[in-house]
Amino acid sequence: MRRFSWFNATSLTLGFAFLYLPMVILVIYSFNASKLVTVWAGFSTKWYAELIRNEAFLDAAWVTLRVAVFSSTLATILGTMAAYVLVRANRFPGRTLFSGMIYAPLVMPEVITGLSLLLLFIGIGLDRGVLTIVLAHTTFSMCYVSVVVSSRLTSFDKSLEEAAQDLGCSPFDAFRLVTLPIIAPAVISGWLLAFTLSLDDLVIASFAAGPSSTTLPIKIFSAVRLGVSPEINALSTIMIAIVTVGVISASLISKRAAVRQEAETRNAERG
Amino acid sequence: MTQTVFAPWNDPDAKPLIEFKGVTKAFGDFVAIDDLSLDIFEQEFFALLGPSGCGKTTMMRMLAGFESVTSGSILLAGKDIGPVPPNKRAVNMMFQSYALFPHLTIWDNIAFGLRRGNASKDEIANRVEDMLRLTRLTKFARRKPHQISGGQRQRVALARSLAKAPKLLLLDEPLGALDKKLRQDTQFELMDIQEKTGTTFVIVTHDQEEAMTVASRVAVMDEGKLIQVSTPDVIYEAPNSVYVADFIGDVNIIEGAAAQEGESVSISWAEGQPPIRARSTRSLTPGQKVHFAIRPEKLSITAERPAEAANAVTGKVLDIAYLGNISTYHVELPSGDVLKAQSANTRRIARRSFTWEDTVWLSWTETAGVVLEQ
Numbered sequence: 346m347r348r349f350s351w352f353n354a355t356s357l358t359l360g361f362a363f364l365y366l367p368m369v370i371l372v373i374y375s376f377n378a379s380k381l382v383t384v385w386a387g388f389s390t391k392w393y394a395e396l397i398r399n400e401a402f403l404d405a406a407w408v409t410l411r412v413a414v415f416s417s418t419l420a421t422i423l424g425t426m427a428a429y430v431l432v433r434a435n436r437f438p439g440r441t442l443f444s445g446m447i448y449a450p451l452v453m454p455e456v457i458t459g460l461s462l463l464l465l466f467i468g469i470g471l472d473r474g475v476l477t478i479v480l481a482h483t484t485f486s487m488c489y490v491s492v493v494v495s496s497r498l499t500s501f502d503k504s505l506e507e508a509a510q511d512l513g514c515s516p517f518d519a520f521r522l523v524t525l526p527i528i529a530p531a532v533i534s535g536w537l538l539a540f541t542l543s544l545d546d547l548v549i550a551s552f553a554a555g556p557s558s559t560t561l562p563i564k565i566f567s568a569v570r571l572g573v574s575p576e577i578n579a580l581s582t583i584m585i586a587i588v589t590v591g592v593i594s595a596s597l598i599s600k601r602a603a604v605r606q607e608a609e610t611r612n613a614e615r616g
Numbered sequence: 617m618t619q620t621v622f623a624p625w626n627d628p629d630a631k632p633l634i635e636f637k638g639v640t641k642a643f644g645d646f647v648a649i650d651d652l653s654l655d656i657f658e659q660e661f662f663a664l665l666g667p668s669g670c671g672k673t674t675m676m677r678m679l680a681g682f683e684s685v686t687s688g689s690i691l692l693a694g695k696d697i698g699p700v701p702p703n704k705r706a707v708n709m710m711f712q713s714y715a716l717f718p719h720l721t722i723w724d725n726i727a728f729g730l731r732r733g734n735a736s737k738d739e740i741a742n743r744v745e746d747m748l749r750l751t752r753l754t755k756f757a758r759r760k761p762h763q764i765s766g767g768q769r770q771r772v773a774l775a776r777s778l779a780k781a782p783k784l785l786l787l788d789e790p791l792g793a794l795d796k797k798l799r800q801d802t803q804f805e806l807m808d809i810q811e812k813t814g815t816t817f818v819i820v821t822h823d824q825e826e827a828m829t830v831a832s833r834v835a836v837m838d839e840g841k842l843i844q845v846s847t848p849d850v851i852y853e854a855p856n857s858v859y860v861a862d863f864i865g866d867v868n869i870i871e872g873a874a875a876q877e878g879e880s881v882s883i884s885w886a887e888g889q890p891p892i893r894a895r896s897t898r899s900l901t902p903g904q905k906v907h908f909a910i911r912p913e914k915l916s917i918t919a920e921r922p923a924e925a926a927n928a929v930t931g932k933v934l935d936i937a938y939l940g941n942i943s944t945y946h947v948e949l950p951s952g953d954v955l956k957a958q959s960a961n962t963r964r965i966a967r968r969s970f971t972w973e974d975t976v977w978l979s980w981t982e983t984a985g986v987v988l989e990q
Contacts, residue, residue, distance in 0.1 A: 507682055508715035510702045512780065513732030522728075526719045609763045 368585060375578035382573045392579040402580060405564035409544060412475060412560060416482035417539035423483065424490025424539075425532055429520070431491075432498040450488045458485055459552030466553065473555030481553035482543040489542060490535035497531035530599070537595070541588070622832065623847075624657040631694070633658045633784065633816050634679070639688035641674055641840075648674045650840040651688070661810050661817045663831035665824060667863075671840040672820045676786050679818065680709045693783065703732075708782040712789040714773035716761040722772050723748075723757040729780045747775040750809060767798050774806075778813060787819040791826060803829045824864045828852065836860050852911075857990050861909040866944075868915070868955050874906045874987065881987055883908050886951040893926045896987040910985030915957035915978045917945055919969065925979035931955070933974045938965065945970065947978055 375393075379386035396402060431444045450458060462481045471477055501524065509519035525532070547562040554563060565577055624630035632655035641649040648671045656662045664672040677683040678690060681702030689696050697705060708729070717725050726747050730740045748754045751771040756764050761772065770790065777785055790806070791799045807830050810817050821827050827834045828848040835845040836859075844856045855861035858869060872885030872892065876899065882891040883906060892908055900906065921928055934954060935946040938961075945957045957978050961968075970976055 502713060502715065504711045504713050504715040505717065507680075507702070508709070508711055508717075508776075509728070511680055511707075511709045512729030512776070513703045515703055518732075523717055527717075606762060609760075613759075613763045613765050613768075 371578055372582050372585065375575065375582040377575055377578075380575065382575060382578070392575040393583075396576050396579050396583075399576065402561070402564060402576070405559050405561045408475060408478075408558050409561040412478045412482060412550075413540050413543040416479045416486060416543045417536050419479065419483040420487040420490050420539040421532060421536045424487040424535060425494050427487070428491040428495035428498055429524075432495050433503075447488055447491050450485050451492070455485070455546075455548040459549040462549065463552040473553060474558045477553040477555070478550055478558060478560065481549050482539075482546060485546075485549060486539035486542045489538050490532075493535040493538060494528065494531050497528050501528060534595075537591075544584075622659070624660070625655070625833065630657055632656060633660075633693060634818075635691040636675075637689050637691065639675075639678070639690060640686045641671075641678060641683060642686045648840050649678075652840070652842055653688075654835065654842060654845065656816065656818060658816055659814055661807065661819070661830055661832045663827035663834045664818065664820045664837060665827040665834050665863075666822065666837035668822060670837040672822075672837050673788060675837075676709070676788055676818065676820050679784065680707055680786055681705050706783040707786060708777040708780055708784075709786040710773050710777040710788065710790050712792055714761075714769050714793075716769060716772055716776070718761050721758055721760055722753060722764070725761070725772055726776045726779050728776065733780070743779055747779050750778075750812070751775040766793055767802065770794060770802065771805075774809070778809070778815065781813075782815065784816045784818065787817060789821055790819065791823075792821075799826070800829075806830055828864070836863060838863075854986055855909065855988070858907050858909065858988050861986070861988065866912050866956060866958075868910050868912060870908045870910075870953065872906060872908060874900045874904045875902055876900045880982065881906075883987070886949075886953065889929065889949070889951060890927075892985075893982050894985055894987050895982055898987070898989065900987070900989070904989070907988040907990075908985050909988055910980060912944060912956040912958040913942075914984040915955065915980050917947070917957045917959055917970065918977045918979065919974075921977045922979045926982040928977055928979040929955070930975060930977050933970055933972055933976055936970075936972065943968070945976070947976060 374382060374385075376388050376390065377385055378389035378391070427447055431440070431447065434440070459481070462477075462484065466473060466477050466480075505523055505527070506516075506519045509523040510516065514522060545562065546560075547566055550560045551563055551566075554560060561580075565580065568574065568577055624632075634654075634656040636652055636654040639649055639652050640647065650671075652675075664675060666672050674683060678685055679692075679697075681697070681700065685698055689698055691697070692705070692707065697707075717728065720728065723744060726744045727740050730743055735743070744757075745754075748757055751774055753768065753771055753775060756768060756772075761769055764772070770793070774790070787806075791802050794802060803826060806817075810830075817830075819827070819830060828851075831848060833845060834848055834851050836843045836851065838859055844851060844860045851860060852864055855864065861867045861869065870883070870885050870892065872883035875882050875884070875891070876896070879895050879897060881894050881896045881900065883894060884891040885908070894908060916922070921930070929949055931947040931949040933945055934948045937944040937946075940961070942958050942960050945959070947955050947957060949955065955978055
C-alpha cells in the first residue's frame, strides 16, 4: 500500500477540480431562485417546473431523441457490416484503401462533413428535416461503430464461425446465430457511442437541420446566444444526470458480469 | 478365409471412404500439399502425423471444406466434394480450440447441428441425451462452456461433432490442450467412442505417441508429402526412411557402406570396427551408402562380450538418463560415435549394474535394426 502523500492528493484534487468544477457550478445554479444566473438567491426547483412547460424545448428534445435512436441504429447496422467485411473478407484489391477510408470521417473536420452533406441534400433536392439529420448523423457515427466492432472482431476466434458452418449453418446463419450474440456487447457499446454522439452534435446538425426540426443542442446554443437562462442550467443538469446514471450502470453491469464469469471459470477448473 | 483383423487397406476389393487424387494445395507461391494421393477406409482411425507446417492441418481443412483444392480432387464415398460447401458436407470437425459456443449451454451446443437439419424436437432431445451419456456429461448439460473444466470441454466438443452422426469425423489436435495424464485417459476414451459409433475418424497430431496409441493407420507427413502410410507397428519397426525413423521415437542411426549377400547385409561403418550384420530384402549395389537404424531398446547392454551376438561393440558409459521405468545409457564408442541403449529398470536403482565411465558391451541381433537407403 502506498503512503498518503501531499503531492498525490494535490494532483488528484487539481485534476478533478479542472474536470468537474464547471459542471458543479452549473448544477448548483440550476437550483437558483433568482432569474439572474450569477446571483444566488436561495434554493428553488422552479426552473425545472418552467422547463417542463416550455414546448419549444420539449419539441427539440423529442426531435433529438428520435434522431439519436434512428441514426445510431442505422449506424450500428452499417458500421457492423463494414467492420465484418473488412476484418473477415479475404484479400481483395484495394482492401487497405477501404479500411483506411472508413476511418477518414473520424479525423475530418465536422464543418466540412456538415457542409458536404448540406451540398448533397440540396443537390438531390432533399428537404431538410428530421430525415436529413438522421442521415447526417448516421454518416459520421457509423465509422465510430465500425472501429469498436472491428476491434472486437479481430480478437474473435474464427473457428467458432467455422464450427457453426461445419454443423450446417450457411455463412449468414453462422453470423446471426454465433458471431452476433458473441460480439453483442461491442455492438451495443457501438450503438451507445453513436447515440451519445448524435445527442451531443451541434455542428453537423446545424447544417442538416431545417426550420421545422431543431435538435436540443441547436436550441440550447441559440438560446444561450440571447443570454444564459436558469432554464438552460436545469436542462443541462438533467442531461448530466442521465449520462451519469447511464455510464455508471453500464460499467457496473459489465464489471459484475466479468467478475461472475471469472469466478465460475475458476470453480470449473478446480472442480 | 475369414478376416479377423481389421485391415481394409490390404483388401484390393475394399472401397475407400475418402480418396485424395493428386491433390495439390498452394497458398500463393507456397505449396502446402504437393500432388498427394491417399485412400482412407470406412471405420478407420486414421492419423496424420508430422511437424508443424507439414500440411496436415491443410489436408483436414480441405476435407472439412474450409480450404479449396488447387488441383486434383477429393472424393467422399465416391463423390467429388470439391464444390460442396462446408455446411452441406457429411463431415464434422472437432476443432483444436474446441470452438464451443460460449453463449450457449452444453445442451444447446450439442443440439446446435441437429437444429440445422429438419429433425423434430423429440429426436433432437433424444440424440442430445445419447451424446451426453456417451461422453458422461449429463450432469453438466445446463452449464455454459466456461463453467466446466478443460477435459469436460474437450468431451463437449466431441459430443457436438458426433451428434449429427457424420460419415467422417475430423479431429484437429483434439488432446493438445490437456495435461499428460488426462490426455492418456482421453486417448482410450476416444478409441472406445470410435469403436462404439463406428465412425471414421481422421486425427491430426504432432504427438507421435498419440498417433501410435489411437490410430489404425498412421501417415507420416513432411513438407506437403506423405512419407510413409502404414500401421503403427510397421511405422515403428520398419520405417521406410531416416526421416520416419527419426520422427517416430528414439533411434540410433549409423551411416556406412553396404555389401549384400542374399538377404544379409554387412555394413562397414568405422575403421577398426567389425561391420554391422543386418538383413534387407531390398537389393543394394555393392558399396552403396546406407543408414542403419536401430531402436535403443533393441540394444542389450552387458559387462562382458556376449558369446553369440551377431553384432557387438564396446564403449564407455557417457551419460545415464533415468526415467523411472527405464534408463537410457549413452555409450561412446572408440570411434567417437555415441549409441543410445535402453534397459528396463527391473531392479532398484541402488543395484544398477553400470555407472558412468564403465566399459560395457552393446549387442544386437541381425534382425533388430533396419537398413535404410535414404
